Amino acid sequence: MEHKLICANKLTIGYHSRPADRAVMSGLNFSLDGGQMACIVGANGIGKSTLLRTVIGAQPALQGSVRIRGVDVGRMHARSLSRLVSIVLTHKTMTGGLTAAEVVALGRTPHTGFWGRLTSADRRIVERSMALAGIDRKAASPMAELSDGERQKVMIAKALAQECPVMILDEPTAFLDTAGRIETMQLLHRLTRTERKAIMLTTHDVGLATRLADRLWLMTPGGMTCGVPEDLIARGALDSLTAGTSIRFDAASGTFETTPDIGAGISLHCPDATLKRLIMTALSRNDIDRAGTDIRIEAQSATSISVLTDGQRHQCTSIGRMLDCLSAQAAADGEPEDF
Numbered sequence: 408m409e410h411k412l413i414c415a416n417k418l419t420i421g422y423h424s425r426p427a428d429r430a431v432m433s434g435l436n437f438s439l440d441g442g443q444m445a446c447i448v449g450a451n452g453i454g455k456s457t458l459l460r461t462v463i464g465a466q467p468a469l470q471g472s473v474r475i476r477g478v479d480v481g482r483m484h485a486r487s488l489s490r491l492v493s494i495v496l497t498h499k500t501m502t503g504g505l506t507a508a509e510v511v512a513l514g515r516t517p518h519t520g521f522w523g524r525l526t527s528a529d530r531r532i533v534e535r536s537m538a539l540a541g542i543d544r545k546a547a548s549p550m551a552e553l554s555d556g557e558r559q560k561v562m563i564a565k566a567l568a569q570e571c572p573v574m575i576l577d578e579p580t581a582f583l584d585t586a587g588r589i590e591t592m593q594l595l596h597r598l599t600r601t602e603r604k605a606i607m608l609t610t611h612d613v614g615l616a617t618r619l620a621d622r623l624w625l626m627t628p629g630g631m632t633c634g635v636p637e638d639l640i641a642r643g644a645l646d647s648l649t650a651g652t653s654i655r656f657d658a659a660s661g662t663f664e665t666t667p668d669i670g671a672g673i674s675l676h677c678p679d680a681t682l683k684r685l686i687m688t689a690l691s692r693n694d695i696d697r698a699g700t701d702i703r704i705e706a707q708s709a710t711s712i713s714v715l716t717d718g719q720r721h722q723c724t725s726i727g728r729m730l731d732c733l734s735a736q737a738a739a740d741g742e743p744e745d746f
Contacts, residue, residue, distance in 0.1 A: 411438035412572060412605045413462070418471035420454060420461045428469050431457050435471070437624060437633050441572055441603040444596055446616035448609075449626030450648065455609040458626070459577055462607065463492055475573060489517040493566035495559075497578040507553065507561045508546040511537055514568030533568050539602070540564035540594065556587035563594065567602070574598070576608035580615075588612055592619050613645065614661040667691035677706040686712075689726050695733050702733070 415437050421430040431454040439445050447455050460466035462473050464480040472479045475491050483491075493514070502510050514536065515529045525533070537543040542560040545553060550561065559579060566574050579595070580588035592612070596619040598604050610616050616623060617636040625632045625639060627647045632639060639645060645656040649663060657664045667687035669675065673695065677683035686706060695702075703715040712723040714732050723729040 411440050413437075413439040413473070413475055413607070414477075415462075415473045416471055418461070418473060419469040420457050420466070421469045422457075423467065423469070430469055432626065432631065433470070435631050437622075437631070439605045439607060439622065441605050442599050443621040444599045444606040444608070444619065445622040445624055446608055446610050446620035447624045447626060448611070448613050448616055448648070453626045453628070455626060456577055459575055459607070459609060463494060463575055464488055486517060489569070489571075491571050492573045492575055493569040493571040495562045495566050495574070495576040495579055497581050502550040505550055506546065507542060507548050507550060507557075507564075508533060508537065510550060510561050511564045511568050514565040517569060532570065533564075536564040536567035537561075539567055539598065555582045556584070556590070559583065559587070559591055560594070563591075567598070572603075572605060574604050574606045576606070578609055578611070580610060580612055588615060592616075595619075613648070613656070613663065617645075617661055665691075670695070673702045673704065675704045675706070677704075679706070679708075682706055682709055685709075686726060686729070689730060690733075693730055693734070695730070695737075704729070 415435055418435040419430050419433040420435065421428060421432070435458070437445075447458065449455055457466065461468050462480065464483060464485075467481055472481065474480070475483075475488075480488060512525060512529070512533050515525060515532065516523060519525065519529065534543065534546075537546055540560045540563045542557060542564055545557055545561075550558060553561065559582075563576075563579070566576075574595075576595070580591050583591060592610075592615045595606050595608065599606055599621070617640060620636055622633060623636040623639050625644055625647070629647075632644055640656065640658050643656075649655065653665050654663050656662075667684075667690065669687050669690040673690065675683060675686060675690075677686065683706070686704065701716070705713040705715070709726065710724050712726065712729045714721045714723060714729060716733075716736060721732050723732055
């Protein structure tokens with residue numbers, strides 16, 4: 408039988424301690440092959456980082472096993488493992504005065520001799536890795552002068568230079584802005600296709616994970632659910648991340664949203680579902696609910712919103728103007744102007 412690149416069987420993760428071991432999660436079964444990206448999602452403290460440490464052999468399994476190419480990681484020599492698995496951690500690495508290219512070159516360490524001298528072949532691998540990560544133009548720049556997003560690309564390039572079939576990343580988008588998060592996740596997804604890497608990462612960006620991951624591994628107090636993101640969404644499994652709250656995962660938008668409450672006295676008529684949701688959110692956030700007054704809102708577009716109250720109609724040119732109109736009417740009995 409052909410082995411998956413990564414395979415866990417009846418795995419229990421946790422900590423060896425006295426008088427008894429402390430298990431974080433038990434009965435984990437999962438697999439991942441080259442050309443696939445798995446995103447691990449779950450609440451803080453659920454065991455995501457513990458799972459990663461177990462997969463890379465930095466923390467022994469309490470029970471069961473994790474195998475890479477059919478070999479138990481717990482029985483691998485560190486040097487052998489370093490040729491199979493490359494790691495990108497969350498914390499910012501202290502790189503002193505090294506340039507981006509010098510940091511990426513450190514990824515060749517498992518393949519170089521005692522003195523760590525790079526051959527011409529090693530240098531070509533470093534250059535290619537930087538190009539794949541889209542950071543080759545910054546090769547000569549000191550790490551201290553790079554942005555957070557650029558530094559993250561350097562660390563991904565370093566992992567690529569290690570030439571391992573498996574890449575493990577712990578919160579790779581933690582310190583990045585919106586554009587940086589999207590770009591990094593797209594890069595990782597692309598590497599699974601072009602380089603046939605098996606990529607496993609933890610993330611709190613569930614929206615991006617559902618769009619780009621080939622497998623979603625959802626960790627909850629009840630265990631871990633694995634599957635194609637669309638299957639987990641269809642089953643409502645992602646709602647378990649916000650159980651006990653009014654927050655739900657919206658499959659259409661791919662984000663977690665609260666359920667807006669606009670009050671019984673307000674009727675909203677809008678043919679555009681997206682615009683209707685935006686207006687409901689704005690009304691709920693601003694507690695628009697005039698006691699004893701019926702308010703009818705008719706929205707044809709974001710720039711054409713009618714507010715009918717107390718027998719008067721007011722035409723508003725934006726959602727913000729609509730809120731101003733309703734607030735003004737709630738504050739005074741005077742007749743407000745059109746907004």
